[in-house]
Amino acid sequence: MKKYLLSTPFLAILACLLWATPFAAIKIGLKYTTPLNFAGIRFFISGLLILPFIPEFRTKLQSLSSKSWKLIVQVALLQTTFLYGLFYTGINYLPGALGAMLIGAQPLFAAVLAHLMMKNDKMTLSKISSILLGMLGVCIISLGRADFVLTTTIPLGVGILVLNNIVGSMGNVIVARDTRDIPPRILASFSMILGGFMLILISVPMEHPKWELHPSEYYYALGWLAIVSSMAITIWFGLLGREGVKVSNLNTWKFIIPIFGACISWLILPNENPDLISILGMTVIAFSLLMLNYFNKKKTKI
Structure with a gap:
């Protein structure tokens, strides 16, 4: 049982489940403050929350070389500052459905950059077949939403979110x-502290x-988001550092984020109910993940 709980698929799914929960909390937080400011405070606190859970903190900190600190700053810029700055900026220029599809394409960008850089x-x-199939599932779920309206800001928003995908994929690599x-x-911890700041x-x-001081719901939302980020990003960075784990394969698990997000909405929000299009999209995503894992296991046996 312990071996399964520490396995890469289980931890990847856990990280994706955590990432699927913040949407309602983000909406609450943005009622009281601005997007970049809220994201910055969120990640700054997330980084601080990890510090007490680092064993032999002083020893590990002192052992870091100047090269390691440069890498930490680089990751802070790519995975926090630029990634979330571009995300919050780009999403404002797009209908939610199109934004979700572009963010859902991130595993494809990760596969291409990993191919070029590793x-x-x-x-x-x-x-590639598995990734494209997963993207199709994300598109089906996104197009099932009713907010897909063409606007003049779409090209700018698309460009920003494409750049967001490239930045995030480079950070993963x-x-x-x-x-x-x-x-x-x-x-x-330090990439989120620096990036958030x-x-x-x-x-x-x-x-x-x-x-200024805000109502209590703002602080509850901020606290939840900080906890989610600290746990999910720590798990994800740990998986990326594992021997034998490939960036392209790991990022494919992110296709299940919209599945978890939809299921959480159905459970929590009174006006959200399961529909045929969403279930079809989820089925396609599930099949793409099963297909990828099948090919990976087959390759390992060979």
């Missing part, structure tokens, strides 16, 4: 390829946030 993570026909000597909790600084001239 020697041991090349694209294969079976891998760098974590997997270059940071194996950095403990995952140290990497996750930079988002807060950027938000001041760009958004002019109001620094």
Whole structure:
């Protein structure tokens, strides 16, 4: 049982489940503050929450070289500051359905960049087929929503979210390829502290946030988001650093985020109910993941 709980598929699914929960909390937080400011505070607190859970903290911190610190700053910029800055900016220019489809395409970008930047993570026909099938499932779920309306800002929003996918994929490759000597909790903690702090600084001239006390629901939402981020990102960085784990395969698990998100909405929101299109999209995604894992196991046996 312990072996299963520590397995890559289980931990990847757990991280994706955590990432699927924040949508309602984000909506609550954005009622009271600006997007970049809220994201910055969220990730700054997330990084701080990890610090008490780092064993032998001082020893590990002192052992970090200047090269390691440069990598931490690089990951902070790519995986927190730029990634979420672009995400929150781009999503404002697009209908929700189109935004969801573009974010759902992230595993494809990860596979392409891993193919270009890593020697041991090349694209294969079976891998690309699985990823494209998963993207089809995301598109089916997204198109089932009723907010797909054409606007003049769509090209700008598409460009920003495509750049967001490239930045996020590059961050994943760098974590997997270059940071194996950095403990995952140290990497996750300080990259979020630094990245979150930079988002807060950027938000001041760009958004002019109001620094005031908010209702209790804001702090509940912020607390939940901080906990989710600290757990999910620590798990994900740990998986990226595992021997034999490929960036392209791991990112394919992100296709289940919209499945979890839809199921959570059906359980929590009174006006959300299961529909045929969403279930069809989920079935396609499930089949794509089963297909990818089948090919991976078959390749391992060979």
